[in-house]
Amino acid sequence: INAEYMGEHFHIKDMNGSVIATGRKKYMSMRADIRVFAGEAMFNSGMDTNSPQILQLTGSLTGRNYQLVDPQSGGAVATSHEKRGNWSGMFGHDEYAVDMSPGVDVAFIVAVIIMMDCMSEK
Numbered sequence: 857i858n859a860e861y862m863g864e865h866f867h868i869k870d871m872n873g874s875v876i877a878t879g880r881k882k883y884m885s886m887r888a889d890i891r892v893f894a895g896e897a898m899f900n901s902g903m904d905t906n907s908p909q910i911l912q913l914t915g916s917l918t919g920r921n922y923q924l925v926d927p928q929s930g931g932a933v934a935t936s937h938e939k940r941g942n943w944s945g946m947f948g949h950d951e952y953a954v955d956m957s958p959g960v961d962v963a964f965i966v967a968v969i970i971m972m973d974c975m976s977e978k
Contacts, residue, residue: 866971879971888915933957
């Protein structure tokens with residue numbers, strides 16, 4: 857799985873290069889708000905797309921804490937917290953603590969967190 861920046865959004869791709877999800881920031885929001893859609897979502901304006909939304913990341917005002925929410929159930933499937941003051945941070949590396957619900961696809965959540973980190977730096 858890898859994340860690729862595509863201008864206003866990110867694609868998460870599998871090993872074959874197929875897009876499995878598209879992430880896009882919601883602009884004009886006080887808190888960080890990223891929506892993840894199934895497949896290669898095409899947007900006409902704002903967040904309008906025919907692709908189903910599969911995840912929503914809502915961040916704290918500081919941008920260090922995120923809750924990953926299943927939009928269908930409204931329940932959190934994972935939370936992440938950016939660790940500051942760690943040794944790797946002194947060398948320009950980010951480190952996150954992640955808690956996930958049982959049965960969640962770990963690789964996909966990690967890819968979404970990497971995508972979120974890349975989006976926050978763009």
